[in-house]
Amino acid sequence: MELTERLERAEGEMIWALTQSTPQVLAALGISGQRIGKGVVVVMSNDSIDYWSRASGFGFDRPIDSALVGEILDTARAADARALNFHLAPEVLPANWSEICAEHGIVAGGTWVKAVREAGPVDPVPTDLRIGVIEPGEAATWSALQIEVFGIPKDQTDLLTAFASAPNVTAYGAWDGDTLVATGGLVIAGEVGECVSGTTLPPYRGRGAQSAILARRAEDAFAAGCRWVASETGKPGPGEHNSSLANMERVGFKVAYDRPIYRWKALTV
Structure with a gap:
């Protein structure tokens, strides 16, 4: 336990x-x-x-x-x-x-399924997009992309913008040139890095953005002393495919339990 x-x-x-x-x-x-x-x-x-x-x-x-x-x-x-x-x-x-x-x-x-990965070498994920950390001036764009993709009410935009700079939180993105096309977040809590806020604009899906952002977050969490990284997603039904879970498994996450x-x-x- x-x-x-x-x-x-x-x-x-x-x-x-x-x-x-x-x-x-x-x-x-x-x-x-x-x-x-x-x-x-x-x-x-x-x-x-x-x-x-x-x-x-x-x-x-x-x-x-x-x-x-x-x-x-x-x-x-x-x-x-x-x-x-x-x-x-x-x-x-x-x-x-x-x-x-x-x-x-x-x-x-x-x-939901809870997925976890133990600390260890993280294989790079190929993508033609640039992966990096969101700068403070980009937080509003980071939150607006999630609002758009997830269909979150727009009155929560400022909440997500503030979350990007909350204590122990790092926001990540994937860019096509100067255009932010995907997001992710990492919250470090003790020896666990919690991976959240993974979204990709529909035209850019299938180009490795989420797997690459997930791999970057795992690397950064382990470098910061975390022993595990974890995340959650909806449990797919029989015969269904959950791309979020597939991305986690691609980076070495394993399902710990259903919740x-x-x-x-x-x-x-």
């Missing part, structure tokens, strides 16, 4: 980085955070897609039970959460988890 705990805590620190945004962004999107033991609850009360509000990293220093879930939800309600997504490793879920979910109005959502996401919604939503 030690590696699982490290991976889950690193992801929790990635979402916690949202709380380090500018006061203007925090106020506009209603972002707040609370640490409960070693777990984190981050709420974005003005998130129309109900994606960012999360409870992460729980179940390692304190068993998950109805009382803890109630405390987490009380924190979410106090922050005016529209919804809260529980990102919990399957091995920390108690035997009566379904009963706890029924008691608190929590339902199962989609399933269903559970969601609570406020009655007023």
Whole structure:
């Protein structure tokens, strides 16, 4: 469970980085955070897609039970959460988890896969695009590309721009000449480098951008002393292809475990 705990805590620190945004962004999107033991609850009360509000990293220093879930939800309600997504490793879920979910109005959502790679030599990935670190003046372009590709509400542009310069975060890109065509991010949390924000403009897919950015992030994380790099993506169904997972596997990531996401919604939503 030690590696699982490290991976889950690193992801929790990635979402916690949202709380380090500018006061203007925090106020506009209603972002707040609370640490409960070693777990984190981050709420974005003005998130129309109900994606960012999360409870992460729980179940390692304190068993998950109805009382803890109630405390987490009380924190979410106090922050005016529209919804809260529980990102919990399957091995920390108690035997009566379904009963706890029924008691608190929590339902199962989609399933993500957690992928991880141990430190070691990283083979270069061929691409005709230039791979590098985003400079501060390019952060707004970096965030706008993700808004466009992911279909994220435009009112979250400033949030992603601030995230690019948050503590322990490095933003990456791939360029065709002077045009930014793909993005990635690396959050270093202890001995784990969390890889996030991977997007590529449709006309540039299939040219190795994401695999190359992923390889660069792994190299940089290991050079900074990380023992692992990790990332998450949706679990493909039978016969389906997930290009994000394929890119991870190309760079040496292996699936560590599947993780269903559970969601609570406020009655007023």
